[in-house]
Amino acid sequence: MSVRHSILTLLYSRPRHGYDIKISFDEMVHHQWNLNVGQIYTTLDRLVRDGLVEPLNAEHGEKKEYQITQQGREELYQWLIGPVERSLLKDEFYFKLLCAKQIQFHQEEEMIRRQKEMILRNMLQMRALRTQLDPVEDHAMILLVEGAILHLEADLKWLEL
Amino acid sequence: MSVRHSILTLLYSRPRHGYDIKISFDEMVHHQWNLNVGQIYTTLDRLVRDGLVEPLNAEHGEKKEYQITQQGREELYQWLIGPVERSLLKDEFYFKLLCAKQIQFHQEEEMIRRQKEMILRNMLQMRALRTQLDPVEDHAMILLVEGAILHLEADLKWLEL
DNA sequence: ACAGCCATGTAACTTGTTACATGATTTT
């Protein structure tokens, strides 16, 4: 979603080097998002360029650590606190239906069928994830996953109309 | 969302020139999405490059028209019929909550308050749009807008937990 | 004459993304 902000998030508590960020990222998202390691490094460079992150003790050239700057903390704060747009066209499926209507694509039913399938697949995925979570350690994550499942159920209900 | 596919959609029924696409696009989305005209032209060039669109009678250099190719129709078809991912991390607000938890950002309540505000704003926007729609001409759009409103209501309900 | 719309385009930049190269260290 926003690799930049993920990195700022992980650097918030302590400095890390690229590979460390990669590992921590995978843990944070419980391996639900496959991120190419290379992207960590390209994004770190860009964050340094923008003054949101700065390199630490780059002496010999090994395990270059990075730390977040004050500006980086502010950027992260603003991002977190900023709400997410939820207008009609921000939902790609609605947008597709709009386009389908425009060209008189008479296969809305098939679109809906496939979308339902995807939602079911995503629900299974979420349920599988939930069973893997530790009720103590991942308490907040469990709430999120359950919220996501409720969301998917609402989605499904709407498609059944 | 996908400017490329919007353009393919508009070229599906007949060839058009850039400005025509811009006007039709604004109509199609009922002015809910502000698209810079320049982007139409850059995207058209890229579509031509990829063989999804081809220029028509570019004689004197005025009103260059473009038409969709067979490959373009197929691309559009595949895009329309393809389902949209709905996993946990694809929702930016969930992702923000995850990051907030990671850094022990103790302002989840404020995040939720602001997100609710945004949803209410988007709901008002949708309701305003609905009143502007023609019950005959825009029948399908009305369904979509009402669906979006239901969606927003479900969103709101979840945030109230 | 001037405003406003019709119409086209480009240069520049952003983020996301990947395939690939390279080598060190650790485990089997």
Next chain:
DNA sequence: AAAATCATGTAACAAGTTACATGGCTGT
């Protein structure tokens, strides 16, 4: 010794996006 993991990076491209330049045509 081979395989796996640790670790860093680069070149290249896609798509989104915008500010800006340019000129014709139309109505007042």
